[in-house]
Amino acid sequence: MRNLRQTIHPAVNLDKASYFTREATRAIVLDGENILLLFTERYHDYSLPGGGIDEGENKIDGLKRELSEETGAQNITNISPFGLYEEYRPWYKDDADAIHMLSYCYTCNIDSTLKETSLEAHEINNGMRPVWMNIHKAISHNQKTIAESDKKGMSIERETYLLKLIVKELL
Numbered sequence: 001m002r003n004l005r006q007t008i009h010p011a012v013n014l015d016k017a018s019y020f021t022r023e024a025t026r027a028i029v030l031d032g033e034n035i036l037l038l039f040t041e042r043y044h045d046y047s048l049p050g051g052g053i054d055e056g057e058n059k060i061d062g063l064k065r066e067l068s069e070e071t072g073a074q075n076i077t078n079i080s081p082f083g084l085y086e087e088y089r090p091w092y093k094d095d096a097d098a099i100h101m102l103s104y105c106y107t108c109n110i111d112s113t114l115k116e117t118s119l120e121a122h123e124i125n126n127g128m129r130p131v132w133m134n135i136h137k138a139i140s141h142n143q144k145t146i147a148e149s150d151k152k153g154m155s156i157e158r159e160t161y162l163l164k165l166i167v168k169e170l171l
Contacts (some may be wrong), residue, residue: 001104004083004112005161011156012088012098019098025063026050026105028166029073029083035070035135035166036110041127043153046138048105049073049130053130059104067108070123071130072115081106085162089154105162106142107170135171139163 005138029036037046048071053062059078067073082105091099142160145152
């Protein structure tokens, strides 16, 4: 899979930091200029659906599981690699200084009707919900959140970069 980008948060010194690696998948589901995203009220941002790959799970099975759980997507087909986004970010627990996040992004198709989600408790508490959104409006929204919000999360930079790249390469 091609490397899309590598980022290192300014607070992470790779020469001195202890870190662990987390692998995740991200789904790119397009319908014209509309894209299936997750809106998270806590961070006031739009992100690609996806999440961590479980132990013993391959990337495609992880993608299907996460996409189905977070959005209610069914009949996930035509899965194709888009690229890898790699990042080092500060970690908030005592077991490590940083997280090495590997986000494997895939394009895919789904049935037009979404079923019920199976969101985790922290996702519900953060106000996460699936939405079909015009990709240009999602980018503008995220850029405004980056510029103006003190509650933005660290993933918004990755998500906005990916949305812009999707426009450039897939629309």
